[in-house]
Amino acid sequence: MSEFSGDDAGGGEVDVADEKVSAKDTREVIMEATFRALAKRGYTDLRMRDIGDEMELTRQVIHYHFDGKNDLLASFLRYVAEQYEGSVEVDESADPWTELQARIDQCLFGPEFDEFGHWERMKVYHELFAHAQNDDRHREILDEHYDQIKQSIVDVVEDGMEEGVFREVDAELVGQLITDVIHVGRERRISLGHDDAPKETRRAIDEYILDSLVVDGGPE
């Protein structure tokens, strides 16, 4: 209940009830609280104290670690990016088709989370994405993340071409297109409430984009 009480106050550790929480865990607690607070109040109305209300740590911890709302949100965006980049599980030995499909599915439908699921997280992510036009630092982080997703798709397309399982295409352009289509499929679900948008998007990618990768013009 007390703020920074105990011997280690102000250092890398903070007392919470009887538990010691490391700096790394503290960050995660604050970040997850930020997720919940943003989901409830949205970016527009978010106050630092809403984040405090979502966690068991004392609110002072936030002010100790972050220099205001924008600083916290920049760190939060990095956290979201890491969480999603770290979550893509692809078998190293998978062939390019299997890897490409797995990456698309992961981005569209998301990894499993114990609580506070993928779509609640994506709702928050897409709202911050829309606000990036007004904040250069946020924009830079999101741009980097977007580019990393694109690059992971470009890489597998290039692998496939090298192995001769994909037709020769402009890998950069195809990677960008697939990344864009994934993004907008999620967004259509979130902004317009089209619950089947991700599934529809998956089918459209298959039938009208990935078909361009098929060697020999495909069947028929």
Added chain:
Amino acid sequence: MSEFSGDDAGGGEVDVADEKVSAKDTREVIMEATFRALAKRGYTDLRMRDIGDEMELTRQVIHYHFDGKNDLLASFLRYVAEQYEGSVEVDESADPWTELQARIDQCLFGPEFDEFGHWERMKVYHELFAHAQNDDRHREILDEHYDQIKQSIVDVVEDGMEEGVFREVDAELVGQLITDVIHVGRERRISLGHDDAPKETRRAIDEYILDSLVVDGGPE
């Protein structure tokens, strides 16, 4: 200046300096002022008085016509939708390929405006789009507009199939995909600052989506 002075105060006309302004013009003046105010302040910080600051009419006119900020923004979204739907100029006698290309270009690169151009307008539109998740009425209007764009593309794809110039495809799915890709191409320019995104998107649509419409598997 004075508020609702003159003989017709409260009616369909309002005195502004020496000029009479009809209800239709009044709406347009308020809507264009809303565009400018949103571009400057963003949705989050917008106050009714910011709109008032952007027009020569007295601010009371806004309160006379609209029941608060959300009501005004709903009307504004309808205005934007009409403006863009009305702007698509397609030659009635154009063949399906030409019409399809014209529609895609119009949506991606926008019609000409005398002042306050397409990208300034789109910046405002995309910000409101992101907020639609929190407002059912706004969502409904945007959803309808999005669907109209999609439908206009579906129609031309169906025409092309009927005439035998396009291959048999799932017109609904292709129309949705093209509409989605246009949307995200604009958004990437606005949110991430990728100035060449619309051009890149245009090329990707051509090479990797429209190629699916080519009869006979195309050249080579």
